[in-house]
Amino acid sequence: MQIKKILNNNVIITTDKHNNELVVMGKGLAFQKRIGDEVVECQIDKTYRLSNSDLNTKLQELLEDVPIGYLELATVIIDSGKEKLHTSLNDSIYISLTDHLHTAIQRVKNNIRVPNLLLWDIKRFFTVEYQIGKEAVALIKRRFKVDLGEDEAGFIALHLVNAQTEIENDNVYVMTELMQEIIRIVSYYFKVQFDEESVYYYRFSTHLRFFASRIMNHRQNEGETDEELLLIIQKKYRNAYNCVEKVNQYVVKKYNYYMSNDEKLYLTIHIARLVQKLGQEEKSITSTNKK
Structure with missing residues (x-):
């Protein structure tokens, strides 16, 4: 094993027997060494083969x-x-x-x-x-x-x-398609078009990415949300919760994935917040135009 490149006194580049590059660490590994010198293997602390x-x-x-x-x-x-x-x-x-x-x-x-x-x-x-x-x-x-x-x-x-x-998630397209379909369900349910440049949409889409990742990896989140809290959220954000049930029906049918109470609760809150902010912005624009 020979030194191919010296990054500093403690880090060098070398190759294995198959000529794959390795990043090798060790205290003083390259001290007073030159390219082509043999690596003192007993000095190696860590090897990275990416x-x-x-x-x-x-x-x-x-x-x-x-x-x-x-x-x-x-x-x-x-x-x-x-x-x-x-x-x-x-x-x-x-x-x-x-x-x-x-x-x-x-x-x-x-x-x-x-x-x-x-x-x-x-x-x-x-x-x-x-x-x-x-x-x-x-x-x-x-x-x-x-x-x-x-x-x-x-x-x-x-x-x-x-x-x-x-x-x-090797198939990024499928995951992206899932996110787009959820957004389409929400948009159709509330009869709105979202501003994809807004911070509220960014937060919502980021949450969706995590949610879609769990669905694609069959990694359901089961937290400690109790039925009483979920009922409170249902009553407070009735339309958003009904929309989430539409999303749940879709992911059950297409991915055989059943949303947990935690997922329903937080997706409800995210949708309610997004739609509420959109409504506030529309009211603000209408008010400004009237003036």
């Missing part, structure tokens, strides 16, 4: 700008995710999560915090991923003396969600 050459190239480029400690941190989080989620994750998460952690930590050090508008959904629908995110935030606080807070725990959870989606 699924394709494009990802390998991106990881190399990232490690030229981001300290290796962030990749090590991301690896700890990813390993925890694989263990607790009982699934493999797309290799791209090594790049996306490393980059995100570096950016987030630097941002918070500069007293800049980005609110996570999806935190509510993440906590309810991706409880395991969010718990891993919270543990990651605690680990970062110990290692870097920086408290990222629960918003970033949610962002870390999203990286884990997306890494699962990329593996399990």
Whole structure:
């Protein structure tokens, strides 16, 4: 095993016996070494063999700008995710999560915090991923003396969600078609056209992406929503709930997927909010035109 490229004293590029590129880490692995020198294998701490050459190239480029400690941190989080989620994750998460952690930590050090508008959904629908995110935030606080807070725990959870989606949803077209059909059902039920550039539509479509992912992966969410709370929501948002029942009929018929109470409750709230905001905007436009 020979050194093909040196990224820094601790990270080198080499190849395996099949000529596949490897990113190899180890303390002092490349110290006073040159390209072509043999790798001291007892010094190797971690080896990364990503699924394709494009990802390998991106990881190399990232490690030229981001300290290796962030990749090590991301690896700890990813390993925890694989263990607790009982699934493999797309290799791209090594790049996306490393980059995100570096950016987030630097941002918070500069007293800049980005609110996570999806935190509510993440906590309810991706409880395991969010718990891993919270543990990651605690680990970062110990290692870097920086408290990222629960918003970033949610962002870390999203990286884990997306890494699962990329593996399990090979047919992106089918998932997109499902989302479009749900939007069509809602639009037809309320006889409205949605502004796809609005923040309210963005939040709704993002929630739909998570919902569609669960349907495609047959991963139903069963939370702790009780019947009484669901009845309250039914009464408060009667039209939105009836619309959700139309959506439920569709996914049962086409995907043999039965929505849980949690899913009905939160989809009802999302639809009610979207339609309400659309109604407010229409009233505002009408009022302005009259003037």
